[in-house]
Structure formats: structure tokens, C-alpha cells
Amino acid sequence: MRHAGKRTGRTVAIGLLVAMLMASVFGASLLALPHAGSPTSAAASHGTNLVGASPRPAVSHPGATTATITALNTAATYQLIPFVLEVQITTNAPSVADNASVWLTVVDNTTGTFCAGISGNLTTETGGTFINISLNPVSLGNAKTNCPLIESDPVILNATVLVVDNTTGTPSAATDWTTQITSLIFAPLTASLVTPTGSVGAGNVSLMAIYAAQYLTSVRILVYSAPGSSTVVFNASLQWVNSITPTVGTWYAGTAGTYPYTLTVVTSYQTLSHSGNITVLSAGGGTVYSNSSTWKNSSIFPGVSGAVSGTILLVVGLILGMIVALAVGRSLMRPAAAAPAQAWQGTPAAGANTCSVCGKSFATPEELKDHAKSEHGMS
Numbered sequence: 237m238r239h240a241g242k243r244t245g246r247t248v249a250i251g252l253l254v255a256m257l258m259a260s261v262f263g264a265s266l267l268a269l270p271h272a273g274s275p276t277s278a279a280a281s282h283g284t285n286l287v288g289a290s291p292r293p294a295v296s297h298p299g300a301t302t303a304t305i306t307a308l309n310t311a312a313t314y315q316l317i318p319f320v321l322e323v324q325i326t327t328n329a330p331s332v333a334d335n336a337s338v339w340l341t342v343v344d345n346t347t348g349t350f351c352a353g354i355s356g357n358l359t360t361e362t363g364g365t366f367i368n369i370s371l372n373p374v375s376l377g378n379a380k381t382n383c384p385l386i387e388s389d390p391v392i393l394n395a396t397v398l399v400v401d402n403t404t405g406t407p408s409a410a411t412d413w414t415t416q417i418t419s420l421i422f423a424p425l426t427a428s429l430v431t432p433t434g435s436v437g438a439g440n441v442s443l444m445a446i447y448a449a450q451y452l453t454s455v456r457i458l459v460y461s462a463p464g465s466s467t468v469v470f471n472a473s474l475q476w477v478n479s480i481t482p483t484v485g486t487w488y489a490g491t492a493g494t495y496p497y498t499l500t501v502v503t504s505y506q507t508l509s510h511s512g513n514i515t516v517l518s519a520g521g522g523t524v525y526s527n528s529s530t531w532k533n534s535s536i537f538p539g540v541s542g543a544v545s546g547t548i549l550l551v552v553g554l555i556l557g558m559i560v561a562l563a564v565g566r567s568l569m570r571p572a573a574a575a576p577a578q579a580w581q582g583t584p585a586a587g588a589n590t591c592s593v594c595g596k597s598f599a600t601p602e603e604l605k606d607h608a609k610s611e612h613g614m615s
Contacts, residue, residue: 307321311418321371339395340395429497435515443457449501450505459495492519498511
């Protein structure tokens with residue numbers, strides 16, 4: 237029965253050892269230093285197994301293996317990641333390299349929800365083994381999915397170590413590391429004014445800011461009356477209503493000039509200010525471009541097409557031609573000859589110097605001759 241009990245104990249120990257070795261396949265970023273000196277700042281990436289010092293031959297040592305775990309540094313109340321937590325593991329084995337598994341859990345301190353776990357295996361060394369546990373977006377994995385409020389709630393960091401005696405196979409757990417509570421900051425604080433982006437015209441001016449911040453207290457803009465002046469002409473909050481609805485401040489700038497501004501973002505962990513100038517131009521804004529065009533009619537008659545103008549000229553030409561033709565024709569017409577005298581009619585004696593064509597009388601033969609030539613074309 238005693239032999240069976242020993243075999244059973246060894247079987248359980250071996251099973252625990254195999255389980256810890258399997259856990260190393262899924263371990264996160266932990267790096268064990270190969271010496272017992274001061275810790276290093278190097279950290280392995282998420283999913284890398286812990287690497288300990290070079291294995292040493294197992295040497296029997298009396299008593300059960302005991303272990304302690306100590307944090308050598310402390311996260312700030314608001315801790316910007318990436319952050320490296322330095323941890324030391326100490327065992328009671330003076331000359332035995334034992335296997336150890338380390339787990340770091342991250343839990344939402346407000347809701348108690350498990351956010352992430354970082355784990356890995358290593359080999360302990362005489363005098364204590366130093367481990368760097370890296371908290372970064374990769375090692376935290378799905379922490380934001382598991383804990384939707386992780387960017388606004390503090391979290392609990394807690395580490396546990398399990399050491400297995402290589403000689404006896406006896407496991408020993410140590411959980412005496414003091415729990416730390418911190419609020420993780422996933423990105424640096426940034427802020428800028430995006431509206432207006434350039435010069436604006438006098439009148440209503442819209443102002444809008446963008447920022448990246450956690451644990452936000454306020455986002456406020458102050459606009460001053462002139463460079464170097466402390467007189468505030470506009471003071472408003474530009475904090476967004478929610479993540480998709482920005483707040484737009486409306487400032488009435490009635491006078492052209494240069495107006496300095498200060499955009500200040502206040503959070504629980506930091507205050508950031510961004511300054512610049514807003515240039516206001518005279519009424520109507522900046523340069524105004526007016527589109528204009530000049531139309532020129534190619535026809536001699538304004539507003540009338542060339543075809544219509546040609547038709548009008550043709551009609552006018554015809555009318556003028558007819559008038560000229562009538563005038564010329566009339567001047568060429570000769571009066572009809574007088575009807576010959578009938579037999580029963582006597583022939584009156586022609587008066588002296590009388591035109592035989594039209595019957596006009598003249599005082600002298602010369603006047604008759606000139607009349608016959610000019611009026612009747614007679615020589």
C-alpha cells in the first residue's frame with residue numbers, strides 16, 4: 237500500500253509538471269533573467285515562453301520547495317502602457333534549478349470582470365530569479381473586448397507563481413505578492429483645433445476640437461482679444477457629447493484681426509494645452525472671386541442673329557433698288573406725240589419760236605433750240 241501511495245504521489249506530481257509545460261505553449265510575454273543580479277528592462281513579446289537560466293543537474297535538498305514572489309516596482313495610479321513590471325521569485329532550494337509557472341491576471345476593479353491573463357514558464361535559479369512582465373496592447377490581448385470599461389475603470393494586477401521541485405516533483409504555490417490597483421492609459425493624450433483651419437471672415441465663426449483622452453474632465457477653448465492680451469472674448473467647452481457627436485462652439489467675431497486661442501484638455505492624469513491664432517478678415521471674408529463674362533454680338537443689328545440681319549439687308553436693298561429704278565425710269569420717259577389733226581380740223585399756224593414737240597413758245601430761236609436739246613434730246 238505504501239508503494240502504491242508513492243507511485244500515486246509521483247504520478248500526480250508528474251501530471252502537474254506536464255500541465256505546466258503545456259501551459260508554456262500558451263504563455264504570454266515574460267522574460268526571466270539568466271542571473272541573480274539586478275533585473276533588466278528587456279521584455280519578451282506576448283506568447284513567448286519564459287526563459288530561465290541554463291538548467292543545472294537536480295540535487296536533492298531536504299524539505300518541501302517553497303517560493304516567494306515580490307514586485308520590484310509599482311505601477312502608477314494612472315499608468316501609460318507599455319509598462320514593464322519587474323518581479324523576483326525566490327525559492328528555498330540553494331542549488332537546484334526548479335520549474336516555475338507565473339500568471340499575471342488583470343481584473344476590472346469596478347465590475348470584477350476578468351480582462352486578461354499573462355502567463356509563462358521559467359526555470360528558477362539559486363538566490364532568486366528576476367522576471368519582467370510586459371503590459372502592452374499585444375500582451376493584454378482581448379482586454380478591451382472582455383472589459384469594455386477598461387479605459388475608464390481601474391484594474392487589479394495580481395501575480396501568482398507555482399514552483400515544482402525537480403527532484404521530488406512537489407509543487408509549491410506562492411501568492412504573497414501585494415496586489416496592485418492602477419488605471420491603464422492606452423495612448424498618450426493629444427488635442428488640436430480642427431475648425432477653423434485658416435482665415436475666416438468677420439461674423440459667426442465655428443470652432444471644433446479633436447482629442448484622444450481617458451478619464452476626461454474638460455475640453456475648453458479661450459479666445460483672446462489680441463496677441464499678448466489677457467482679455468478673453470470667447471470661452472466655451474468643446475468636449476464631445478459622445479464618441480461620434482462633436483461639440484461645435486460658435487463665436488461672433490465682429491472685427492478683423494488676429495485672435496490668439498488656447499485649447500486645454502484636462503484629465504485625471506494629465507493636462508494638455510494647445511495654442512494658436514485665428515485670423516479674422518474684414519466683412520465678407522477673404523479674397524472674393526467674381527466670375528464675369530462679356531458677350532459681343534457679331535451682327536450689325538444688336539440682339540439679332542446674322543441670318544436675320546442678312547434678310548433685313550436684302551429686303552432694304554430690294555426696296556432701295558425699286559425706288560432708284562422708278563426714279564431713273566421716270567426721267568427717261570417722253571411725253572406722247574400730239575394726235576394728228578383731222579381732216580375737218582384746220583391746221584393752226586405755228587407761232588414763231590414754238591416747239592413742234594410740246595407746243596411751247598419761246599421769245600427767241602436760241603431759247604427754242606436750247607429747250608429742244610435739253611427737254612427732248614434734239615440737236
